[in-house]
Amino acid sequence: MNLKLSEKISSISPSVTLEITAKAKQMKSEGIDVIGFGAGEPDFKTPENIRKAGIEAIKEGKTGYTAASGLKELKDAICYKLKRDNNLSYSAENIIISDGAKHSLFNALSSILNPGDEVIIPIPYWVSYPELVKLADGIPVEVNTPEENDFKYDIDILNNALTNKTKALILNSPSNPTGTIYSKDELEKISKWAIENNIFIISDEIYEKLVYDNNTHISIAQLNEDIKKQTIVINGMSKAYAMTGWRIGYAAAHKDIIKLMSNLQSHSTSNPPSMSQYASIEALRGDEKAIHEMKKHFTERRNYMVEKINSIKYLSCKSPKGAFYVMANISKLKGKTIKGKNIDSSIQLANMLLDEAHVAVVPGLAFGNDDYIRLSYATSLDNIKEGLNRIEEYIK
Numbered sequence: 001m002n003l004k005l006s007e008k009i010s011s012i013s014p015s016v017t018l019e020i021t022a023k024a025k026q027m028k029s030e031g032i033d034v035i036g037f038g039a040g041e042p043d044f045k046t047p048e049n050i051r052k053a054g055i056e057a058i059k060e061g062k063t064g065y066t067a068a069s070g071l072k073e074l075k076d077a078i079c080y081k082l083k084r085d086n087n088l089s090y091s092a093e094n095i096i097i098s099d100g101a102k103h104s105l106f107n108a109l110s111s112i113l114n115p116g117d118e119v120i121i122p123i124p125y126w127v128s129y130p131e132l133v134k135l136a137d138g139i140p141v142e143v144n145t146p147e148e149n150d151f152k153y154d155i156d157i158l159n160n161a162l163t164n165k166t167k168a169l170i171l172n173s174p175s176n177p178t179g180t181i182y183s184k185d186e187l188e189k190i191s192k193w194a195i196e197n198n199i200f201i202i203s204d205e206i207y208e209k210l211v212y213d214n215n216t217h218i219s220i221a222q223l224n225e226d227i228k229k230q231t232i233v234i235n236g237m238s239k240a241y242a243m244t245g246w247r248i249g250y251a252a253a254h255k256d257i258i259k260l261m262s263n264l265q266s267h268s269t270s271n272p273p274s275m276s277q278y279a280s281i282e283a284l285r286g287d288e289k290a291i292h293e294m295k296k297h298f299t300e301r302r303n304y305m306v307e308k309i310n311s312i313k314y315l316s317c318k319s320p321k322g323a324f325y326v327m328a329n330i331s332k333l334k335g336k337t338i339k340g341k342n343i344d345s346s347i348q349l350a351n352m353l354l355d356e357a358h359v360a361v362v363p364g365l366a367f368g369n370d371d372y373i374r375l376s377y378a379t380s381l382d383n384i385k386e387g388l389n390r391i392e393e394y395i396k
Contacts, residue, residue: 012131016366020350024360035387036360037375040176041244042324044297046279047290050241053282057275066274068266069258070097070250074277077284078250085208086219088233093255096262097280099272101206101236101249102128104261108232108251109136109168111260112200117167119202122153124327124367126176126204138167142368147318147329151178152186158193168200171220174207177367177374178327179320181211187220191227201231206249207323209240209291212299215321221252229254237276239323240291241283246276298324301377301384308388309375314395324378327364331371338394346370357394359387 021038028034045051057063069075075092082088098104105128109119115137121129122145130140143161145151158169171190173182182190194201201220208217221231236249251261271277305326306319314333317326334343339356343349346363350373353359364372377384 008134008137012134015127016347017127017362020354020360020362023354027354027358032358034354034358034360035383035390036379037377037384037387038360038362039376039378041378042239042242042294043378043380044242044290044294046242046246047283047287049286050243050279050283053286054246054275054279057278062274062278064274066271066277068270069262070095070272071274071277071281074281074284077281078252081284082233082252087222088219088228088252090252094252094258095250096258096265097248097250097272097277098265099247099249099269100238101204101234102132103247103265103269104234104236104249104251105129105132105202105204106135107261107264108202108234108253108257109133109138110264111257112232113138113167116165118163118165119167120158120161120169122151122170122172122175124151124177124364124369124372125170126172127366129170129172130368139165141166144369147327150318151175151180151327152182153190155189155193158190162197166197166199168202169194170202170204172204174211174217174320174322176207176323177325177362177372178318179323179325181215181217181321182220184218184223187218188223191220191223194230195226199230201227202234203231204234206234206236206239208235210295210298210324211322212295212302213321217322232257237280237283241280242290242294243276243280243283246273246279248272248276248280297381298377301379301381302326304381305375305377305384305388308385308392312388312392312395315391324376326375326377327367327372328361328375329371330364330373333395334371346373349373353391353394357390359390359394361391 024034075095113136118139118141119133133140221228232253237243309317317328346365350363362374
Protein backbone atom coordinates (compact mmCIF):
# COMPACT_ATOMS: atom_id res chain seq x y z
CA MET A 1 0.00 0.00 0.00
CA ASN A 2 1.31 3.44 -0.96
CA LEU A 3 -0.54 5.33 1.78
CA LYS A 4 1.38 5.68 5.02
CA LEU A 5 -0.03 3.69 7.94
CA SER A 6 0.28 4.22 11.71
CA GLU A 7 3.88 4.10 12.91
CA LYS A 8 2.73 3.32 16.44
CA ILE A 9 0.62 0.32 15.49
CA SER A 10 3.26 -0.85 13.01
CA SER A 11 5.75 -0.97 15.91
CA ILE A 12 3.61 -3.42 17.88
CA SER A 13 5.02 -6.95 17.85
CA PRO A 14 2.65 -9.79 16.96
CA SER A 15 1.87 -12.29 19.72
CA VAL A 16 4.25 -15.26 19.44
CA THR A 17 1.84 -17.24 21.64
CA LEU A 18 -0.98 -16.79 19.15
CA GLU A 19 1.35 -17.54 16.23
CA ILE A 20 2.40 -20.90 17.70
CA THR A 21 -1.22 -21.72 18.59
CA ALA A 22 -2.38 -20.86 15.07
CA LYS A 23 0.34 -23.03 13.52
CA ALA A 24 -0.57 -25.95 15.80
CA LYS A 25 -4.27 -25.58 14.92
CA GLN A 26 -3.43 -25.56 11.22
CA MET A 27 -1.45 -28.78 11.62
CA LYS A 28 -4.33 -30.37 13.54
CA SER A 29 -6.76 -29.38 10.79
CA GLU A 30 -4.50 -31.27 8.38
CA GLY A 31 -4.89 -34.42 10.47
CA ILE A 32 -1.56 -34.19 12.33
CA ASP A 33 -1.69 -35.35 15.96
CA VAL A 34 -0.33 -32.28 17.78
CA ILE A 35 -0.06 -32.06 21.57
CA GLY A 36 -0.57 -28.42 22.55
CA PHE A 37 1.18 -26.88 25.57
CA GLY A 38 0.51 -23.32 24.43
CA ALA A 39 -2.98 -22.84 25.83
CA GLY A 40 -3.61 -19.83 28.03
CA GLU A 41 -7.08 -20.97 29.02
CA PRO A 42 -8.50 -23.70 31.28
CA ASP A 43 -9.54 -26.85 29.42
CA PHE A 44 -12.77 -27.04 31.45
CA LYS A 45 -16.28 -25.96 30.57
CA THR A 46 -17.64 -22.85 32.23
CA PRO A 47 -19.38 -24.13 35.41
CA GLU A 48 -23.03 -25.04 34.86
CA ASN A 49 -24.52 -22.47 37.24
CA ILE A 50 -22.72 -19.69 35.34
CA ARG A 51 -23.79 -21.02 31.94
CA LYS A 52 -27.40 -21.19 33.15
CA ALA A 53 -27.27 -17.59 34.36
CA GLY A 54 -26.08 -16.47 30.93
CA ILE A 55 -28.82 -18.47 29.19
CA GLU A 56 -31.47 -17.05 31.52
CA ALA A 57 -30.28 -13.51 30.77
CA ILE A 58 -30.75 -14.19 27.06
CA LYS A 59 -34.18 -15.77 27.60
CA GLU A 60 -35.29 -12.79 29.66
CA GLY A 61 -34.19 -10.39 26.93
CA LYS A 62 -31.31 -8.86 28.92
CA THR A 63 -29.39 -8.38 25.70
CA GLY A 64 -29.30 -4.62 25.22
CA TYR A 65 -26.72 -1.98 26.03
CA THR A 66 -25.72 -1.51 29.64
CA ALA A 67 -23.90 1.47 31.11
CA ALA A 68 -20.59 1.80 29.22
CA SER A 69 -18.60 0.95 32.35
CA GLY A 70 -20.79 -2.05 33.20
CA LEU A 71 -23.83 -3.09 35.20
CA LYS A 72 -24.24 -1.64 38.68
CA GLU A 73 -25.26 -5.11 39.90
CA LEU A 74 -22.00 -6.60 38.63
CA LYS A 75 -19.96 -3.75 40.12
CA ASP A 76 -21.63 -4.48 43.46
CA ALA A 77 -20.80 -8.19 43.08
CA ILE A 78 -17.16 -7.29 42.37
CA CYS A 79 -17.06 -5.09 45.48
CA TYR A 80 -18.50 -8.03 47.45
CA LYS A 81 -15.85 -10.37 46.04
CA LEU A 82 -12.97 -7.94 46.73
CA LYS A 83 -14.09 -7.53 50.33
CA ARG A 84 -14.66 -11.26 50.86
CA ASP A 85 -11.49 -12.52 49.19
CA ASN A 86 -9.02 -9.63 49.51
CA ASN A 87 -10.27 -7.50 52.42
CA LEU A 88 -10.50 -4.56 50.02
CA SER A 89 -13.27 -2.00 50.44
CA TYR A 90 -14.46 -0.35 47.24
CA SER A 91 -17.75 1.10 46.02
CA ALA A 92 -19.22 1.00 42.52
CA GLU A 93 -17.51 4.30 41.58
CA ASN A 94 -14.16 2.50 42.02
CA ILE A 95 -15.01 -0.27 39.53
CA ILE A 96 -15.03 -0.58 35.74
CA ILE A 97 -16.02 -3.71 33.80
CA SER A 98 -14.32 -4.25 30.45
CA ASP A 99 -14.01 -6.78 27.62
CA GLY A 100 -11.53 -9.00 29.43
CA ALA A 101 -8.63 -8.24 31.76
CA LYS A 102 -6.42 -7.30 28.78
CA HIS A 103 -8.89 -4.54 27.94
CA SER A 104 -8.80 -3.40 31.58
CA LEU A 105 -4.99 -3.21 31.36
CA PHE A 106 -5.16 -1.18 28.16
CA ASN A 107 -7.67 1.24 29.69
CA ALA A 108 -5.59 1.58 32.86
CA LEU A 109 -2.30 2.27 31.10
CA SER A 110 -3.95 4.68 28.67
CA SER A 111 -5.49 6.59 31.58
CA ILE A 112 -2.31 7.09 33.63
CA LEU A 113 0.46 7.43 31.03
CA ASN A 114 1.65 10.46 29.11
CA PRO A 115 4.06 10.22 26.15
CA GLY A 116 7.51 9.17 27.37
CA ASP A 117 6.38 7.85 30.76
CA GLU A 118 8.21 4.66 31.74
CA VAL A 119 6.66 1.44 33.05
CA ILE A 120 8.80 -1.19 34.77
CA ILE A 121 8.05 -4.73 33.57
CA PRO A 122 9.63 -7.97 34.89
CA ILE A 123 11.36 -10.45 32.58
CA PRO A 124 9.89 -13.02 32.01
CA TYR A 125 6.69 -11.04 31.33
CA TRP A 126 3.29 -11.80 29.89
CA VAL A 127 3.64 -11.19 26.16
CA SER A 128 1.24 -8.24 25.93
CA TYR A 129 2.64 -6.02 28.72
CA PRO A 130 5.31 -4.21 26.66
CA GLU A 131 2.98 -3.77 23.68
CA LEU A 132 0.14 -2.42 25.84
CA VAL A 133 2.55 0.14 27.31
CA LYS A 134 3.63 1.18 23.80
CA LEU A 135 -0.01 1.51 22.70
CA ALA A 136 -0.52 3.93 25.60
CA ASP A 137 2.49 6.02 24.41
CA GLY A 138 4.61 4.79 27.32
CA ILE A 139 8.08 3.24 27.31
CA PRO A 140 8.41 -0.32 28.64
CA VAL A 141 11.46 -0.73 30.88
CA GLU A 142 12.13 -4.46 31.00
CA VAL A 143 14.14 -5.72 33.98
CA ASN A 144 15.52 -9.20 34.45
CA THR A 145 14.16 -11.15 37.41
CA PRO A 146 16.44 -14.19 37.82
CA GLU A 147 15.23 -17.76 38.28
CA GLU A 148 17.26 -18.11 41.48
CA ASN A 149 15.11 -15.30 42.92
CA ASP A 150 11.92 -17.10 41.79
CA PHE A 151 11.59 -14.56 38.95
CA LYS A 152 10.68 -11.78 41.40
CA TYR A 153 11.54 -8.11 41.74
CA ASP A 154 13.72 -7.02 44.63
CA ILE A 155 14.37 -3.45 45.68
CA ASP A 156 17.84 -3.35 44.08
CA ILE A 157 16.30 -4.32 40.73
CA LEU A 158 13.65 -1.62 41.10
CA ASN A 159 16.12 1.07 42.13
CA ASN A 160 18.33 0.27 39.13
CA ALA A 161 15.33 0.74 36.82
CA LEU A 162 14.03 3.90 38.49
CA THR A 163 14.34 7.21 36.63
CA ASN A 164 12.55 10.56 36.83
CA LYS A 165 10.24 9.26 34.09
CA THR A 166 9.13 6.12 35.93
CA LYS A 167 5.35 6.26 36.21
CA ALA A 168 4.23 2.72 36.97
CA LEU A 169 5.27 -0.82 37.87
CA ILE A 170 3.51 -3.92 36.58
CA LEU A 171 3.09 -6.58 39.25
CA ASN A 172 1.70 -9.97 38.18
CA SER A 173 1.06 -12.36 41.07
CA PRO A 174 0.42 -15.23 40.48
CA SER A 175 2.50 -14.78 37.36
CA ASN A 176 2.11 -15.77 33.76
CA PRO A 177 4.48 -17.28 32.63
CA THR A 178 6.39 -18.27 35.79
CA GLY A 179 3.70 -19.13 38.37
CA THR A 180 5.51 -16.92 40.89
CA ILE A 181 3.60 -15.60 43.92
CA TYR A 182 4.78 -12.65 46.02
CA SER A 183 4.71 -13.00 49.80
CA LYS A 184 3.29 -10.36 52.12
CA ASP A 185 6.80 -9.34 53.19
CA GLU A 186 7.92 -8.91 49.57
CA LEU A 187 4.81 -6.89 48.74
CA GLU A 188 5.33 -4.64 51.74
CA LYS A 189 8.84 -3.77 50.51
CA ILE A 190 7.52 -3.01 47.01
CA SER A 191 4.68 -1.00 48.51
CA LYS A 192 7.08 1.13 50.57
CA TRP A 193 9.27 1.71 47.49
CA ALA A 194 6.29 2.72 45.33
CA ILE A 195 4.95 5.14 47.95
CA GLU A 196 8.37 6.74 48.50
CA ASN A 197 8.84 7.21 44.74
CA ASN A 198 5.23 8.09 43.89
CA ILE A 199 4.82 5.16 41.47
CA PHE A 200 1.56 3.57 40.30
CA ILE A 201 1.19 -0.19 40.74
CA ILE A 202 -0.67 -2.10 38.03
CA SER A 203 -1.51 -5.28 39.96
CA ASP A 204 -2.57 -8.03 37.55
CA GLU A 205 -4.33 -10.63 39.72
CA ILE A 206 -6.16 -12.64 37.06
CA TYR A 207 -4.77 -15.97 38.39
CA GLU A 208 -5.45 -15.23 42.06
CA LYS A 209 -7.70 -18.25 42.68
CA LEU A 210 -5.29 -20.68 41.01
CA VAL A 211 -2.72 -21.02 43.79
CA TYR A 212 -1.41 -24.33 45.07
CA ASP A 213 -0.08 -26.11 48.14
CA ASN A 214 -0.24 -23.84 51.20
CA ASN A 215 0.31 -20.61 49.27
CA THR A 216 -2.11 -17.72 49.50
CA HIS A 217 -2.71 -14.78 47.21
CA ILE A 218 -2.28 -11.31 48.71
CA SER A 219 -3.25 -8.17 46.83
CA ILE A 220 -0.73 -5.36 47.33
CA ALA A 221 -3.67 -2.93 47.54
CA GLN A 222 -4.83 -4.48 50.81
CA LEU A 223 -1.62 -3.60 52.68
CA ASN A 224 -2.47 0.04 53.48
CA GLU A 225 -4.54 2.98 52.27
CA ASP A 226 -1.59 4.81 50.70
CA ILE A 227 -0.65 1.97 48.36
CA LYS A 228 -4.32 1.29 47.66
CA LYS A 229 -4.65 4.83 46.23
CA GLN A 230 -1.68 4.18 43.91
CA THR A 231 -2.76 0.70 42.83
CA ILE A 232 -5.00 -0.37 39.95
CA VAL A 233 -6.18 -3.91 40.65
CA ILE A 234 -6.80 -5.87 37.45
CA ASN A 235 -8.82 -9.08 37.48
CA GLY A 236 -11.41 -10.95 35.45
CA MET A 237 -13.48 -14.05 34.94
CA SER A 238 -11.44 -15.93 32.33
CA LYS A 239 -9.00 -18.06 34.29
CA ALA A 240 -10.63 -18.95 37.63
CA TYR A 241 -14.12 -19.48 36.23
CA ALA A 242 -13.14 -20.95 32.82
CA MET A 243 -14.94 -18.02 31.15
CA THR A 244 -12.36 -17.08 28.51
CA GLY A 245 -14.87 -16.54 25.69
CA TRP A 246 -17.31 -14.53 27.81
CA ARG A 247 -14.83 -11.60 27.78
CA ILE A 248 -15.30 -10.00 31.18
CA GLY A 249 -12.48 -8.28 33.02
CA TYR A 250 -12.55 -5.55 35.63
CA ALA A 251 -10.42 -2.98 37.39
CA ALA A 252 -10.64 -1.47 40.87
CA ALA A 253 -8.90 1.83 41.59
CA HIS A 254 -9.23 5.39 42.84
CA LYS A 255 -12.40 6.98 41.45
CA ASP A 256 -10.42 9.59 39.45
CA ILE A 257 -8.64 6.82 37.53
CA ILE A 258 -11.85 4.85 36.99
CA LYS A 259 -13.55 7.99 35.67
CA LEU A 260 -10.89 8.37 32.97
CA MET A 261 -10.97 4.66 32.13
CA SER A 262 -14.76 4.80 31.83
CA ASN A 263 -14.62 7.83 29.55
CA LEU A 264 -12.09 6.11 27.30
CA GLN A 265 -14.19 2.95 27.19
CA SER A 266 -17.38 4.86 26.40
CA HIS A 267 -15.75 6.22 23.23
CA SER A 268 -13.97 3.03 22.18
CA THR A 269 -15.87 -0.20 22.94
CA SER A 270 -18.80 0.91 25.12
CA ASN A 271 -20.16 -1.80 27.41
CA PRO A 272 -19.02 -5.43 27.63
CA PRO A 273 -21.61 -8.07 26.57
CA SER A 274 -24.71 -7.81 28.77
CA MET A 275 -25.38 -11.56 29.06
CA SER A 276 -21.74 -12.16 30.05
CA GLN A 277 -22.12 -9.59 32.81
CA TYR A 278 -25.19 -11.33 34.23
CA ALA A 279 -23.36 -14.66 34.12
CA SER A 280 -20.43 -13.05 35.96
CA ILE A 281 -22.70 -11.95 38.81
CA GLU A 282 -23.57 -15.61 39.38
CA ALA A 283 -19.88 -16.57 39.18
CA LEU A 284 -18.86 -14.06 41.85
CA ARG A 285 -21.77 -14.68 44.20
CA GLY A 286 -22.50 -18.35 43.50
CA ASP A 287 -21.02 -21.74 44.39
CA GLU A 288 -17.28 -22.12 43.75
CA LYS A 289 -17.02 -25.92 43.96
CA ALA A 290 -16.02 -26.07 40.30
CA ILE A 291 -12.96 -23.90 40.99
CA HIS A 292 -11.76 -26.27 43.73
CA GLU A 293 -12.25 -29.21 41.37
CA MET A 294 -10.20 -27.48 38.65
CA LYS A 295 -7.45 -26.74 41.15
CA LYS A 296 -7.24 -30.42 42.09
CA HIS A 297 -6.62 -31.34 38.46
CA PHE A 298 -4.17 -28.48 37.93
CA THR A 299 -2.19 -29.53 41.02
CA GLU A 300 -1.94 -33.15 39.84
CA ARG A 301 -0.87 -32.05 36.36
CA ARG A 302 1.67 -29.54 37.67
CA ASN A 303 3.28 -32.13 39.94
CA TYR A 304 3.67 -34.61 37.09
CA MET A 305 4.96 -32.00 34.63
CA VAL A 306 7.56 -30.59 37.02
CA GLU A 307 8.87 -34.02 37.97
CA LYS A 308 9.03 -35.20 34.36
CA ILE A 309 10.73 -32.06 33.01
CA ASN A 310 13.38 -32.27 35.70
CA SER A 311 14.05 -35.90 34.72
CA ILE A 312 14.72 -34.99 31.05
CA LYS A 313 18.40 -34.43 30.24
CA TYR A 314 19.27 -30.78 29.53
CA LEU A 315 15.90 -29.49 30.86
CA SER A 316 14.99 -28.15 34.31
CA CYS A 317 12.24 -26.11 35.95
CA LYS A 318 10.98 -24.73 39.21
CA SER A 319 7.62 -25.78 40.61
CA PRO A 320 5.14 -22.95 39.99
CA LYS A 321 3.07 -21.82 42.96
CA GLY A 322 0.17 -20.46 40.91
CA ALA A 323 -1.42 -20.09 37.44
CA PHE A 324 -1.03 -23.10 35.09
CA TYR A 325 2.33 -22.73 33.37
CA VAL A 326 5.85 -24.12 33.75
CA MET A 327 8.92 -22.25 32.52
CA ALA A 328 11.40 -24.92 31.45
CA ASN A 329 15.05 -23.86 31.37
CA ILE A 330 16.63 -24.86 28.03
CA SER A 331 19.99 -23.10 28.44
CA LYS A 332 21.87 -26.43 28.60
CA LEU A 333 20.24 -27.51 25.33
CA LYS A 334 21.20 -24.39 23.38
CA GLY A 335 24.22 -24.93 21.14
CA LYS A 336 23.50 -28.63 20.76
CA THR A 337 22.43 -30.29 17.52
CA ILE A 338 19.37 -32.46 16.84
CA LYS A 339 19.07 -34.20 13.47
CA GLY A 340 21.61 -31.83 11.99
CA LYS A 341 19.90 -28.69 13.27
CA ASN A 342 21.72 -26.48 15.75
CA ILE A 343 19.56 -25.16 18.61
CA ASP A 344 20.43 -21.50 18.93
CA SER A 345 17.17 -20.00 20.23
CA SER A 346 13.92 -20.81 22.00
CA ILE A 347 12.00 -19.96 18.82
CA GLN A 348 14.02 -22.45 16.79
CA LEU A 349 13.52 -25.15 19.43
CA ALA A 350 9.78 -24.45 19.57
CA ASN A 351 9.51 -24.77 15.78
CA MET A 352 11.59 -27.96 15.77
CA LEU A 353 9.39 -29.51 18.47
CA LEU A 354 6.24 -28.55 16.59
CA ASP A 355 7.43 -29.62 13.13
CA GLU A 356 9.17 -32.85 14.12
CA ALA A 357 7.83 -33.99 17.52
CA HIS A 358 4.36 -32.48 16.96
CA VAL A 359 4.40 -30.73 20.33
CA ALA A 360 3.49 -27.04 20.66
CA VAL A 361 5.33 -24.98 23.30
CA VAL A 362 5.81 -21.22 23.55
CA PRO A 363 9.37 -19.90 23.11
CA GLY A 364 10.74 -17.97 26.05
CA LEU A 365 11.72 -15.10 23.78
CA ALA A 366 8.01 -14.21 23.68
CA PHE A 367 8.34 -13.47 27.41
CA GLY A 368 11.67 -11.66 27.13
CA ASN A 369 14.01 -14.54 28.04
CA ASP A 370 15.39 -16.82 25.33
CA ASP A 371 16.68 -19.45 27.80
CA TYR A 372 13.21 -20.88 28.43
CA ILE A 373 10.14 -22.42 26.87
CA ARG A 374 6.70 -22.19 28.46
CA LEU A 375 4.44 -25.20 28.81
CA SER A 376 0.83 -24.91 29.91
CA TYR A 377 -0.74 -27.66 32.01
CA ALA A 378 -4.23 -26.50 31.08
CA THR A 379 -4.62 -29.77 29.17
CA SER A 380 -5.35 -33.36 30.19
CA LEU A 381 -2.85 -35.45 32.14
CA ASP A 382 -2.84 -37.94 29.25
CA ASN A 383 -1.82 -35.16 26.86
CA ILE A 384 0.85 -33.98 29.28
CA LYS A 385 2.32 -37.48 29.57
CA GLU A 386 2.31 -38.05 25.81
CA GLY A 387 3.66 -34.58 25.00
CA LEU A 388 6.52 -34.76 27.49
CA ASN A 389 7.42 -38.27 26.30
CA ARG A 390 7.65 -36.91 22.76
CA ILE A 391 9.89 -34.05 23.92
CA GLU A 392 12.11 -36.49 25.84
CA GLU A 393 12.44 -38.83 22.86
CA TYR A 394 13.14 -35.95 20.48
CA ILE A 395 15.89 -34.53 22.70
CA LYS A 396 17.41 -38.00 23.08
